[in-house]
Every structure is written in C-alpha cells, then in structure tokens.
Amino acid sequence: MMYRAYQAYSDMMEPVRAMARFAQQTIRSPLNGFGESLPLRTLAAGFEMLSRADLTHQRPSYNLSSITVGNREVEVTEEKRLVTPFGTLLRFRKDIDTQQPRVLVVAPLSGHYATLLRGTVATLLPEHDVHITDWHNARDVPLEAGRFGCDEYVEHVIRFLDELGPGAHVVAVCQPCVQVLAAAAVMAEQKHRATPASMTLMAGPIDCRINPTEVNLLATGHPIEWFEKNLIDVVPDCHPGAGRRVYPGFVQLTAFMAMNPDRHMRSHLDLFEHLSRGEYDKAEITKEFYDEYFAVLDLAAEFYIETVQYVFQEYRLAKGELTWRGNKVNPGAIRRTALLTVEGEKDDICSVGQTLAAHDLCTGLRPYRKRHHLQPGAGHYGVFNGRRWQNQIYPLVRNLILSNEA
Structure with a gap:
C-alpha cells in the first residue's frame, strides 16, 4: 500500500510540476524582457523549486565523456x-x-x-x-x-x-x-x-x-520482522518488476534526510535565494548535488x-x-x-x-x-x-x- 500511495501521489503531481516547468521557462525566456527583474526572478525561482519537488528512478549520467x-x-x-x-x-x-x-x-x-x-x-x-x-x-x-x-x-x-x-x-x-x-x-x-x-x-x-x-x-532497535512488515512493499503494476518485493528507494531517501533535516532545509532555502538573486552558478552546485541525491533505486x-x-x-x-x-x-x-x-x-x-x-x-x-x-x-x-x-x-x-x- 505504501508504494501504491507514493506512485499515486507522484502521478497526480506530475501535471503540476509540468506546469511549473513551463511557467519558469516562460518567465526566463529571452523573449521576455522582464525575466531578470527581481520580482520575476523570485517568481521563476518558486516555480523551479516546485518543478524540482520530485524523485527520479532513472540512473543519472556519469558525465565522464x-x-x-x-x-x-x-x-x-x-x-x-x-x-x-x-x-x-x-x-x-x-x-x-x-x-x-x-x-x-x-x-x-x-x-x-x-x-x-x-x-x-x-x-x-x-x-x-x-x-x-x-x-x-x-x-x-x-x-x-x-x-x-x-x-x-x-x-x-x-x-x-x-x-x-x-x-x-x-x-x-x-x-x-x-x-x-x-x-x-x-x-x-x-x-x-x-x-x-x-x-x-x-x-x-x-x-x-x-x-x-x-x-x-536503528538496525538493532527492532527485530527483523519489524523491518519486513514496515519497510518492504510490492512494486506496482505499472513497472516492469510488478509484484517484486522491494525496499523502496524513496523510503531510504526519507531515512537519510531525516538524519539531517535542518541541513537539507537550509540547502533548499539557499537554492531559492540563489535563484532569486540570479546567482545561477551557485545554484547549479546545489542542483547538481540534489539531482544525484534524489535519483533513487529500489x-x-x-x-x-x-x-x-x-x-x-x-x-x-x-x-x-x-x-x-x-x-x-x-x-x-x-x-x-x-x-x-x-x-x-x-x-x-x-x-x-x-x-x-x-x-x-x-x-x-x-x-x-x-x-x-x-x-x-x-x-x-x-x-x-x-x-x-x-x-x-x-x-x-x-x-x-x-x-x-x-
């Protein structure tokens, strides 16, 4: 049930993220003469943060050409x-x-x-x-x-x-x-x-x-049966591995982030501020890290x-x-x-x-x-x-x- 709920939420939010990506690109378009004004940069930053509020389940590139x-x-x-x-x-x-x-x-x-x-x-x-x-x-x-x-x-x-x-x-x-x-x-x-x-x-x-x-x-704080009951789920029908029992990557990511929630919150606030100020080089460093961090596998x-x-x-x-x-x-x-x-x-x-x-x-x-x-x-x-x-x-x-x- 946990995996199905996650998949349903992800599917529901995809049109919202798509609209946010379109709005961000429109505001920052060279055809828009106001794209680099502070108010519009801030608005574009908000749309970009919304569009990034997602996990990917595809392997990123090694970028070693x-x-x-x-x-x-x-x-x-x-x-x-x-x-x-x-x-x-x-x-x-x-x-x-x-x-x-x-x-x-x-x-x-x-x-x-x-x-x-x-x-x-x-x-x-x-x-x-x-x-x-x-x-x-x-x-x-x-x-x-x-x-x-x-x-x-x-x-x-x-x-x-x-x-x-x-x-x-x-x-x-x-x-x-x-x-x-x-x-x-x-x-x-x-x-x-x-x-x-x-x-x-x-x-x-x-x-x-x-x-x-x-x-x-944490590993010794519960019997192994607790991990099987609470952390293992079944892959939904929409994926090639439908029916396979897995430890979902989004659960592991949640556990990692829960270890340092303040640091991750601060990083995202900094990212928003960099985008709002037009400090795109600084923003890119944070984005590269989280592009990798939010790419999860089961x-x-x-x-x-x-x-x-x-x-x-x-x-x-x-x-x-x-x-x-x-x-x-x-x-x-x-x-x-x-x-x-x-x-x-x-x-x-x-x-x-x-x-x-x-x-x-x-x-x-x-x-x-x-x-x-x-x-x-x-x-x-x-x-x-x-x-x-x-x-x-x-x-x-x-x-x-x-x-x-x-």
Whole structure:
C-alpha cells in the first residue's frame, strides 16, 4: 500500500510540476524582457523549486565523456562488458594504447545509483582501467529473474572479477565491503584464477559491534520482522518488476534526510535565494548535488533484509558465521590479496574501527600485505569523494595497486 500511495501521489503531481516547468521557462525566456527583474526572478525561482519537488528512478549520467591522461585529453566511452538482470559490469574505456591496472569499483546498493561514485571513478580513471558495478533498479527487474540476496551479490562480484581476469584489483565503497571481503575469501579458498591482486575496503561495516553509530542502533532497535512488515512493499503494476518485493528507494531517501533535516532545509532555502538573486552558478552546485541525491533505486527485499540481519544485527562475518551457498566464508584463506582499509575520522555512518576489523579476520595475510589509513577530518562521503579522497586517500590506493601489479 505504501508504494501504491507514493506512485499515486507522484502521478497526480506530475501535471503540476509540468506546469511549473513551463511557467519558469516562460518567465526566463529571452523573449521576455522582464525575466531578470527581481520580482520575476523570485517568481521563476518558486516555480523551479516546485518543478524540482520530485524523485527520479532513472540512473543519472556519469558525465565522464573525456579525461586528462598525462598531458592530453582522451575520449571515454561506456562499455557494457557483462549484463545480468540485476547489474551491469560497466567499463570506462579510454582511447589510449597503454595498458593500465584493471580496477573493479564495487558500488553500494543502498538506495542510490552507482553514479554516486562519479568522483571516485573520475579520480581513478587517468591511471587505471576502471570498471564499476552499475546496479539496476529492482523495480525494473521482472519477477522471472529470480531473487537477489547477499549470496547473489557475492556471486556478481565473483563473476565480474572473473570477467576482468587474473591480476585485477577491487575497490569496495561502504556497504559492499562485507560482500567483497566474502567474495575474495571464497575465491581464495577455491584457488580461483581471478582472485584479486589487491582489495581496498573503504568505510564499510565489517564489524558493527565496534563504536555503534545511529545507523547501527536503528538496525538493532527492532527485530527483523519489524523491518519486513514496515519497510518492504510490492512494486506496482505499472513497472516492469510488478509484484517484486522491494525496499523502496524513496523510503531510504526519507531515512537519510531525516538524519539531517535542518541541513537539507537550509540547502533548499539557499537554492531559492540563489535563484532569486540570479546567482545561477551557485545554484547549479546545489542542483547538481540534489539531482544525484534524489535519483533513487529500489532494493530487492531479500538483499535488504539479509543485509540488516546478517551485517547489522548478527555480525555474521565478524563472528565467523557468514556462509555463501551453504559453505562457511573463511577470510583466513586470503593469502595473496593485499589489503588496504580506509576510514574517516568523523564518519557518522560507519565509525572508526568497523572497517579496520577486516585485518583481524584476514589471518592468512602477512603484515606487509596489510595497511590501514584513518583520514583526519573526513566524514563518510569524504572518504571516497572530494579533496581528501583525491589528495590524501587516492595516492595510497594507487600505491597499493601499483605495488601488487604482476
């Protein structure tokens, strides 16, 4: 019922938003000689704010059509190397002849698209052959495609690494650190040909018993049945995934915004003021952020429920109780995959110590194959986006990859 109510409201408001877009464009038209007067700018700003009061369920663009490599600008094209119903192994192919280290960036599946890691990819791209897990919106996946839970997530990581071949590197951001560590352990135990040469785990919940955050407390504050009853719904008939049980992206977005409501309100008031004053460059920065932030995707119900239960309530990986396809996951089997863990000092989603715990689990790795970095002053997003990532964290990731190239 929750999803149907959301869909009905969205459908009802679309004509209103369309009218607001038309009114805004009319006021700002060059043919209107009064469009830049203060009263009309303010009116146009109001219409634009109304037209933006919506979520999108389509993946935004990565906007990576070119990149500077060395001293020249090279073209970048997106190449789909492997496609499943639930995700695409997407390569950012560069127009260069030089062979570079192959890197798989594993994006979180937590209500937003992989384009949230646009800045992460852009930083890696000049010196690496970058691929990303471009996850699909569960509401667009037909029921015939089957289930997608934690086992299937790990299987996707293994399949994608296999597609890249021996000697590739993997970088996991946030939530998938658990699944990537599990995949590396499974591959090591199987002596898989494509076991990654290095593994970077960034701000991920390896052991949520350490320094619990508000997110962790929320997960443990209710039994798993509460999450199934209150947060899971069925995709309406108007979408390709009709009938699939999902954790809706709009619910996750609401939860995120509820953590900092004052900040989001202030940002939108600032956006209105910038538009009213004609400060369009400043307004564009805010609009770009919220265009990405308001692009949401639904999670398959089984993946969401299993993640809450296995990772945030039962700590299965940290306690040595996680299984994959019925077999126990053994991080101690990892012997050749170098490990780098990265945490942010001010991370309020995945706190200090939770990712570092991977070192205690990887008992088969010699000390020289392990490294940890705590980034001073960085919050959660600062670990993989922005200046601290570019100038202080990325060089460590690059060095790990280069030192483990065959």
